[in-house]
Every structure is written in structure tokens, then in C-alpha cells.
Amino acid sequence: MAGKHHPPEVRRATLADAFAPLKLQWAVAEATRCLMCDDAPCQKGCVAGVDIKKFVRALRTRNVRLALSVIREANFLVATCGRICPQAELCEKRCSATGLAKPIAIGELQRFVGETAIRERMRPTFPPPRSEAQVAIVGGGPAGLAAAYYLRGAGIVADLYERRARVGGVPMAGIPRFRLPRDLLGAEIGFVAEGGARVIHEAVTDLGALADRYRALFLACGLGAPREAGVPGERLAGVWIADTLLELVNLGEDTRGGAPPRFSGRTVVCGGGNTAFDAATVALRLGSDEVVVAYRRSEVEMPAWPLHRGFAVEEGVQLRLLLLPREIQGEEGRVVGVGFQRAELGEPDASGRRHPRPVDGAFESIACRQVVLALGNHPSAGWEALSLEAGASGPRVDPETMETSRPGVFAGGDLVNGGATVVQAVADGRRAARAIAQRILDE
Amino acid sequence: MPTLQVDFLGSTLRNPFLLASAPPTNTVEMIARAFDRGWAGAVTKTIPLEKVPVRNVTPRIHSIAFAGFAEEARRVYAFGNIELVSEKHADYWMDGIARLRRDYPDRFLMASLMAEAAAEGDWVELARRAEAAGASAVELNFSCPHGGMPPHAVGAAIGQDTAIARRITRWVRAAVRCPLVVKLTAAVSDLRTLSQALALAGADAFCTINSFPVILGVDLKTHSPLPSVAGRGNVGGYTGRALKPIALRATAEVAPAGRPISGCGGITTWEDAAEFVLLGATTLQVCSAVMLEGYDIITDLCDGLLSYLEDQGAERLDDLRGRALHNVVPHASLDATARRKSSIDLETCTRCGKCAIACRDAGYQAINEAADRTPSIDEDKCDGCGLCIQVCPVWDCMVMRAV
Incomplete structure (x- = not known):
């Protein structure tokens, strides 16, 4: 179910929170609507394996504390995932109440629990530490943080290496702050440091040495650099890489990157993933009069989730389909438009989606003052130094334990799945933590 | 760390929750499954002697639901049933009790018994066999509202007559050494006198209360009471959330008799359970909520009650037991x-x-x-x-x- 957002005309004018606050009464009423199905199909849809039936039942009797501990057991990013998980594709997709009227708003219920917990300072409690500094985690995104959190829950204090000034990974740098306010995410990932995990802000240059020094190593260093379009004009003023733009808007003031830029006129976003739509909604808020998302294939092939698209379209973001960027046009070093070649759909490619085939001689330009490129990321690099067996993307891992071909080295998150959801990264981190803890505590 | 452990009639229970004598304890296998899910104990469906024919009708369960809005699910807040005692007789149950006792030595297993008002030998036989089979206690069903085995008085007809109830309690007391619980009906004018009389006659504890006699509804087309059995109906037993306030009153009325109480009647959530404890209950019996949502609600009941203990700064339910009683005063x-x-x-x-x-x-x-x-x-x-x-x-x- 879509979140309870502020109306589009209100939210598109500000970088402040786009979600409306939720009240206890709403949560109890919504929880009461739950049919409490026998086999809880929603839970099978949850990547993190949250005991949804149990937490919803707890909310029915206003037992927020119990609901919280049930969710945290499987996913410590309670409010975060309540906001940004694609529930319509996961838990809510399978809700039996859909047949009655509409699915239970599981994501919003989880958001309510998470936000109440932060407001009322319901901190997780950890057992006394049993073991220190035997585990290193590389990467302070959701997967790495989850591993640290769940290791701490097993009594193991890990060392977490993060090359950036702030932990939080993609949700911190790349998810617009009006979808996921910084203080809210900060509070949830803050529990990891509060629990005692040591965060070491340095770039790891020698993974081999690290693997030798620690009894277990968890690699969660995410994806590589953003892809470029490979067309003329990418260096013109006014051309942005989506990741860079999003990070500047989110963290610019903290990282001395400066204040967010001001946009004007039309902005064209190239891409069709969730990042493209995040960038489009950011572009609106930076002052664009009009924002156009231009995608190579048709709406059916678009990787962005329908509700995420809907959020942007509601705010006035326009969609142009079957357009291949060929050049970014400039005058006096500044972008003035994008030249596209029209495409039609051909045969399915390796991704199973129909391939865009250029139509001879069909060109068109869209005039604009900003271009944002949201074309995905290169696969992660660096892990090859450990000579691990490769999988479909990144190192190959055992799906139960997240262990790589090298014993004692584990990996998870975007690094191994090629870029998926935050909840998937949390699930990976937790799985690795469980396997690592079992091994260390068994010895 | 707070604990839900309670001591009840010489046994230590992991939590206060027992399945009441009702459809959720229809068979030995069902009780075993409930124990596996975490229930601390169970009361068997009421056991009759072999010679008593038990012939149920269909259908025998009906309910009242919130009208709600068109898009909402139908939500039961009360059941009414005209189901009789167990269709399985003493042989089955005594064997089953022995098996459950062997497989689940730590659970509280109560045998619910019923015989006619004047049948001393039947009461004594049932109680002795249950004790020999290993029941933790016997629960005398003085409260079933259908008068299921006419023409002689059974169930509520006993619980509504102090003299008869006292006499049967004495018979059973003299026959067995195991704890003796009397399950009461609230369809009487005064539970204070009755409970005190039965305590003197040897009742070790009370269960408040059984279902309440009602006519659940009338079919407007066929003019049959509900549930309708081929066009006719019967006074049935009202259970579920709607019964809770009556059961709470009964619990408070029985508390002065000074015997432990097994609270029963509409307990659906941990909040309901806590209310019964505050009015003096030691253990809590559940039926309708399980009929609606299954044995698994036990985790919800326990987790919720435990976090209530924490909220109250209490270590055990004993610390809270009866705390509301002195606040129940005359107008x-x-x-x-x-x-x-x-x-x-x-x-x-x-x-x-x-x-x-x-x-x-x-x-x-x-x-x-x-x-x-x-x-x-x-x-x-x-x-x-x-x-x-x-x-x-x-x-x-x-x-x-x-x-």
C-alpha cells in the first residue's frame, strides 16, 4: 500500500518529510482489519522474514513494544524499511485482505512502530559482549550495519570499516531525505554504534591482510561507480550523475559538499530505475519547472516499482518512453538539450526484458537546462584481491550462510546481488551474522 | 526478570493459560498439539460415563458479529452454541489423560466431569478414574447451560441449586484426594453465598464462569431460534468477548471465598487476562479466542502479559493478583x-x-x-x-x- 504521503502539491515544494505522521488509533484500526490468516502469506513475501502476523497482532492490543521487538528480531531498520520497502511487491502483494477490500498496510504499520520507537526512545537491549574484535565488516551500508547489529545481539562486537565520513550507505546518501529523513535513519543505524560496534572510518586497501587478521570477514561494500552514458556532452555544466546529485542534496551540508544546487527550466532524467525517479522528484524540489524521465524501453520493462513511479508522476514528473540518448547538446559549455534516437521493442535480452531497437532516422531533441544520468552502477570491484569464486554479480556465496568460496570470508548486500533492496541487504547481513556467530561461539 | 510462572493447586505452571473445557479440547491429540504450542494446561471437554448417550445436532454453533462496513471482514464478538459434552466417553478420556500425563508431565491437565444431580456413584466413579489416570485436578461441570441430558438435572441446573451443588461437591471430596475445582455459572442470583458454601463443602478452587444461557437470535424468515436445527432451536451458551464483563463480576464475587480462581469468559487478549488477575484469578481459561484464531494466540497472550508485568514493575502475577478487588465498592x-x-x-x-x-x-x-x-x-x-x-x-x- 502506498504510504500516507502529504498531497503532491504540498510535498513537491519542499525537501522536508513527504510522509504524514501516523497515529496509534490508525495503527490499531488497521491492525484489527488483519484476517490473521493461518499461513500468513505476507510473511512469505518478506525478504527479511519478519513475523508480520505476530507484530500486527501485538498492535491490535496497542502493544507497540512487543511489535517493535518482533520486527527488530528480523529487521533492525524498522522505520526505514517501513518507508522504503516496496511492500506492494512483497508482503502486501500476498495479503488475503486484498480479496475483501484492500491489503493491510503492513509497511505503514511497521513505519508507525519504528517511528514510535524513535520518538519514545525504545532502544534495543544487547547481551553483555562475549567476544571482541574477531570480526571485521567492510562497508557501513545496510548489509554491514545489519551484520554488526545482529552480531552484537549474539554478544560479538565487530569492527566496521567505512570509507565515507558517515555510515548508512545508499539509504543515507542516495535515498532522498524527504522519503527517509536523515535523523530517522540516523537514529536506527545509531543503535549499532550505541551497542558498541567500533566504526573505523578508513578505506580498506588490503582486504587480504584484513582477512588474515580477523577470524571472520564480512564484505558489504556495495556496487561500483555509476555508469556513464558514453555519449558526447557528458562533461557539460548542468549534467549530473544521479548518485552525485542525491548525495549532495542529502549530505552536502554535512560533508562540505555545499548547499544543494538550484535548478530551473526543464530537467531531463535518463534512466528507468528507482534512482531515476528519486532524482526526478529531487529535481522538482530543486526548482525545475518541468521534469521528464526518458527511458530506453517501455513502461512494462521499467525496473522502477510502480508505486515509486506513481509517487513521482503524482507530483507532475513526465514519462517519455523508447528514447535512446545519443548526445547531450550544449551551448557555451552549458547543457541546452538531449538528442535522442527513437526505439522500438525487439527480442528479449539477457535480462528477459525486450530489447530497445533503434529506429533508423528517427531523432528528436528535448530542450532542457539540466540532465541527470541514472543509468545504474558498475559491479563492485576490489573483492577480486581475495581470489574468491565469482557469482552472477560479485563473489559467489552460500545463500544460507553468505560464506564465499574462502572459508571465513562472507559477503552480502548489493555486492552479491547486483543491487537490490535495503531489506535484502539487511537479510543478508543478518544471515551472515548468524553463521559467523555460530562459528565463533561454537569454537 | 519477570515471569509468568504461577502456582495453582500444588502445581507450578509455566504460564497461567489453560484451554477451557470446550471444542479446543475435543480430543487428546488436539490437547497435545496445544501443549506443543505452549499452553500451560488444559481442561478436557466434559467427560460423561459410557452409559450416557451424547447426540449432537447440526449446526450447533452460531455467532454475533459487528455489522461493520461493506469492505470490512465479518468480526465475531460472541459465540452461542448448543453443543453437548464430549461425544467421547470416560474410557477414551481416562486412557488419554494417562497418555498426556506421560508425554507432558509438566502440564496442568484437568478432567472436566459431569453426571446427573442424584447419581452419587457416577460422580465418584468419574472422579476416581480421572485421579487414577493422572489428572492434575478434576473440574465439576455445574454450569453447562443446555441441560443436555434430560430429564434429569445436569450442568447449570446443579450450579443454580446450592443444596445439590454442595452435596455433589462433598461426594467427590470424600472420594478423591486430587484438587477439586467447581466450574460455576453466572446465571444465578448470588455467587457469594454459593461459592462460600462450596468452599466449605471441599472445593479447592473455582472456575468463573461457564457460558451464559441465551437465545442468540431468531431467523426472521423461518422464525427459528439460532442456530437453527431444521427450523427449531434451544437455549444456548453465550461465550466470547461479550461474556467478559459478566465473568469479571463473577470472579470478583467468588474471590472472598478464599479459594484460587481460574478466570474464564471472553479472554481474548493479554489485557483481558490481566483484568481477571487484578480481580483475583490465578489461572486463565480460554476457548472462544482459540475458536477464532487458533492455539497460536498463546504466544501473544504470554508476550503481552509479560510486558504488562514489566510496565507495572512486577516480578510475578502474584504481585498484581486481586489488586482491583478492594476498589470494587458499594455505590x-x-x-x-x-x-x-x-x-x-x-x-x-x-x-x-x-x-x-x-x-x-x-x-x-x-x-x-x-x-x-x-x-x-x-x-x-x-x-x-x-x-x-x-x-x-x-x-x-x-x-x-x-x-
């Missing part, structure tokens, strides 16, 4: 000088006007609505009855404030 002892008036939180008010309607037509005409439907309380007219707060659909929007 004349209430403080009539403490005057309070309604107030409205306009932040959460939805401007539905329900408070204004209630006050206008069933109160003191003390709530005015502005042109934009914003309500306001005329404090000179407000008499403090509290009706508006009850009809307000928003929690904590309207509260009583001291003046």
Missing part, C-alpha cells in the same frame, strides 16, 4: 464530591458530531457545534455523565477533567 462508597466535566482535544477531533448528538438526545444539551462543526463543551450545562467520551470514535480525544 454509596463512591466519592460523589469529585466532579468532572468532559473536554475535547480539538487536534484529534474529526468533527463527526457524535458527541453532540449523544449529549443533545441522551444527555444535557451541553455540546455546541460551530458552523465548521467544531464542538465545544458548555461547562455550565455539562453534568459529567461521560456519555460523549464513550461515543467518541477517537481514542483519548475526549477525556474527563476535574473542575
Whole structure:
């Protein structure tokens, strides 16, 4: 179910929170609507394996504390995932109440629990530490943080290496702050440091040495650099890489990157993933009069989730389909438009989606003052130094334990799945933590 | 760390929750499955002797549900049933009790028994066999509302007659050494006298209460009471949430008899359970909630009750037991000088006007609505009855404030 957002005309004018606050009464009423199905199909849809039936039942009797501990057991990013998980594709997709009227708003219920917990300072409690500094985690995104959190829950204090000034990974740098306010995410990932995990802000240059020094190593260093379009004009003023733009808007003031830029006129976003739509909604808020998302294939092939698209379209973001960027046009070093070649759909490619085939001689330009490129990321690099067996993307891992071909080295998150959801990264981190803890505590 | 462990009739239970004698304890296998899910104990479906024929009708369960809105699910808040005692007889159950005792030595297993009012030998036989089979206690069913085995008095017909109930209690007391629990009906004028008489006759504990006799409804087309058995019906037993207030009163009335109480009647959530404990219950029996949602609610009941203990800063349920009893006082002892008036939180008010309607037509005409439907309380007219707060659909929007 879509979140309870502020109306589009209100939210598109500000970088402040786009979600409306939720009240206890709403949560109890919504929880009461739950049919409490026998086999809880929603839970099978949850990547993190949250005991949804149990937490919803707890909310029915206003037992927020119990609901919280049930969710945290499987996913410590309670409010975060309540906001940004694609529930319509996961838990809510399978809700039996859909047949009655509409699915239970599981994501919003989880958001309510998470936000109440932060407001009322319901901190997780950890057992006394049993073991220190035997585990290193590389990467302070959701997967790495989850591993640290769940290791701490097993009594193991890990060392977490993060090359950036702030932990939080993609949700911190790349998810617009009006979808996921910084203080809210900060509070949830803050529990990891509060629990005692040591965060070491340095770039790891020698993974081999690290693997030798620690009894277990968890690699969660995410994806590589953003892809470029490979067309003329990418260096013109006014051309942005989506990741860079999003990070500047989110963290610019903290990282001395400066204040967010001001946009004007039309902005064209190239891409069709969730990042493209995040960038489009950011572009609106930076002052664009009009924002156009231009995608190579048709709406059916678009990787962005329908509700995420809907959020942007509601705010006035326009969609142009079957357009291949060929050049970014400039005058006096500044972008003035994008030249596209029209495409039609051909045969399915390796991704199973129909391939865009250029139509001879069909060109068109869209005039604009900003271009944002949201074309995905290169696969992660660096892990090859450990000579691990490769999988479909990144190192190959055992799906139960997240262990790589090298014993004692584990990996998870975007690094191994090629870029998926935050909840998937949390699930990976937790799985690795469980396997690592079992091994260390068994010895 | 707080614990839900309770001591009841010489046994230590992992938590206070027992399955009541009812459909969830229809068979030995079902009880075993419930034990596997975490129930601390169970009371068998009421056991008759072999010679007693038990012939159930169909259908025999009906319910009352919130009308709700079209898009909402049907939500039961009360059941009514005309189901008889167990269709399985003493042989089955005594064998089953022995098996459950062997497989689940730590669970509280109570044998619910029923025989005719004058049949001393039957009562004694049932109780002795249950004790020999290894029952933790016997529960005398003086409370089943259908009078299921005519023409002789059984069930509630016994519980409504102090002399008969006392006599049977004495017979059983003299026959067995295991704890003896009497399950009461609230369909009597006074449970205080009855419970004290039965305590003197040897009852070790009480279960308050069995289902309440009702006619659940009438089919408007066929003119048959519900549930309708080929066009005719019968007085049935009312259970579920709707029964809870009656059961709470009964629990408070029985408490002065000084025997442990197994609270029973509409316990659906941990909050309900806590209320029974505050009014003196030691263990808690559940049926309708399991009929609706299955054995798994045990984790919800336990988790919720445990976090309530933490909230209250209590270590054990014993610390809270009976805490509300001394606050149940005669009306004349209430403080009539403490005057309070309604107030409205306009932040959460939805401007539905329900408070204004209630006050206008069933109160003191003390709530005015502005042109934009914003309500306001005329404090000179407000008499403090509290009706508006009850009809307000928003929690904590309207509260009583001291003046």
C-alpha cells in the first residue's frame, strides 16, 4: 500500500518529510482489519522474514513494544524499511485482505512502530559482549550495519570499516531525505554504534591482510561507480550523475559538499530505475519547472516499482518512453538539450526484458537546462584481491550462510546481488551474522 | 526478570493459560498439539460415563458479529452454541489423560466431569478414574447451560441449586484426594453465598464462569431460534468477548471465598487476562479466542502479559493478583464530591458530531457545534455523565477533567 504521503502539491515544494505522521488509533484500526490468516502469506513475501502476523497482532492490543521487538528480531531498520520497502511487491502483494477490500498496510504499520520507537526512545537491549574484535565488516551500508547489529545481539562486537565520513550507505546518501529523513535513519543505524560496534572510518586497501587478521570477514561494500552514458556532452555544466546529485542534496551540508544546487527550466532524467525517479522528484524540489524521465524501453520493462513511479508522476514528473540518448547538446559549455534516437521493442535480452531497437532516422531533441544520468552502477570491484569464486554479480556465496568460496570470508548486500533492496541487504547481513556467530561461539 | 510462572493447586505452571473445557479440547491429540504450542494446561471437554448417550445436532454453533462496513471482514464478538459434552466417553478420556500425563508431565491437565444431580456413584466413579489416570485436578461441570441430558438435572441446573451443588461437591471430596475445582455459572442470583458454601463443602478452587444461557437470535424468515436445527432451536451458551464483563463480576464475587480462581469468559487478549488477575484469578481459561484464531494466540497472550508485568514493575502475577478487588465498592462508597466535566482535544477531533448528538438526545444539551462543526463543551450545562467520551470514535480525544 502506498504510504500516507502529504498531497503532491504540498510535498513537491519542499525537501522536508513527504510522509504524514501516523497515529496509534490508525495503527490499531488497521491492525484489527488483519484476517490473521493461518499461513500468513505476507510473511512469505518478506525478504527479511519478519513475523508480520505476530507484530500486527501485538498492535491490535496497542502493544507497540512487543511489535517493535518482533520486527527488530528480523529487521533492525524498522522505520526505514517501513518507508522504503516496496511492500506492494512483497508482503502486501500476498495479503488475503486484498480479496475483501484492500491489503493491510503492513509497511505503514511497521513505519508507525519504528517511528514510535524513535520518538519514545525504545532502544534495543544487547547481551553483555562475549567476544571482541574477531570480526571485521567492510562497508557501513545496510548489509554491514545489519551484520554488526545482529552480531552484537549474539554478544560479538565487530569492527566496521567505512570509507565515507558517515555510515548508512545508499539509504543515507542516495535515498532522498524527504522519503527517509536523515535523523530517522540516523537514529536506527545509531543503535549499532550505541551497542558498541567500533566504526573505523578508513578505506580498506588490503582486504587480504584484513582477512588474515580477523577470524571472520564480512564484505558489504556495495556496487561500483555509476555508469556513464558514453555519449558526447557528458562533461557539460548542468549534467549530473544521479548518485552525485542525491548525495549532495542529502549530505552536502554535512560533508562540505555545499548547499544543494538550484535548478530551473526543464530537467531531463535518463534512466528507468528507482534512482531515476528519486532524482526526478529531487529535481522538482530543486526548482525545475518541468521534469521528464526518458527511458530506453517501455513502461512494462521499467525496473522502477510502480508505486515509486506513481509517487513521482503524482507530483507532475513526465514519462517519455523508447528514447535512446545519443548526445547531450550544449551551448557555451552549458547543457541546452538531449538528442535522442527513437526505439522500438525487439527480442528479449539477457535480462528477459525486450530489447530497445533503434529506429533508423528517427531523432528528436528535448530542450532542457539540466540532465541527470541514472543509468545504474558498475559491479563492485576490489573483492577480486581475495581470489574468491565469482557469482552472477560479485563473489559467489552460500545463500544460507553468505560464506564465499574462502572459508571465513562472507559477503552480502548489493555486492552479491547486483543491487537490490535495503531489506535484502539487511537479510543478508543478518544471515551472515548468524553463521559467523555460530562459528565463533561454537569454537 | 519477570515471569509468568504461577502456582495453582500444588502445581507450578509455566504460564497461567489453560484451554477451557470446550471444542479446543475435543480430543487428546488436539490437547497435545496445544501443549506443543505452549499452553500451560488444559481442561478436557466434559467427560460423561459410557452409559450416557451424547447426540449432537447440526449446526450447533452460531455467532454475533459487528455489522461493520461493506469492505470490512465479518468480526465475531460472541459465540452461542448448543453443543453437548464430549461425544467421547470416560474410557477414551481416562486412557488419554494417562497418555498426556506421560508425554507432558509438566502440564496442568484437568478432567472436566459431569453426571446427573442424584447419581452419587457416577460422580465418584468419574472422579476416581480421572485421579487414577493422572489428572492434575478434576473440574465439576455445574454450569453447562443446555441441560443436555434430560430429564434429569445436569450442568447449570446443579450450579443454580446450592443444596445439590454442595452435596455433589462433598461426594467427590470424600472420594478423591486430587484438587477439586467447581466450574460455576453466572446465571444465578448470588455467587457469594454459593461459592462460600462450596468452599466449605471441599472445593479447592473455582472456575468463573461457564457460558451464559441465551437465545442468540431468531431467523426472521423461518422464525427459528439460532442456530437453527431444521427450523427449531434451544437455549444456548453465550461465550466470547461479550461474556467478559459478566465473568469479571463473577470472579470478583467468588474471590472472598478464599479459594484460587481460574478466570474464564471472553479472554481474548493479554489485557483481558490481566483484568481477571487484578480481580483475583490465578489461572486463565480460554476457548472462544482459540475458536477464532487458533492455539497460536498463546504466544501473544504470554508476550503481552509479560510486558504488562514489566510496565507495572512486577516480578510475578502474584504481585498484581486481586489488586482491583478492594476498589470494587458499594455505590454509596463512591466519592460523589469529585466532579468532572468532559473536554475535547480539538487536534484529534474529526468533527463527526457524535458527541453532540449523544449529549443533545441522551444527555444535557451541553455540546455546541460551530458552523465548521467544531464542538465545544458548555461547562455550565455539562453534568459529567461521560456519555460523549464513550461515543467518541477517537481514542483519548475526549477525556474527563476535574473542575
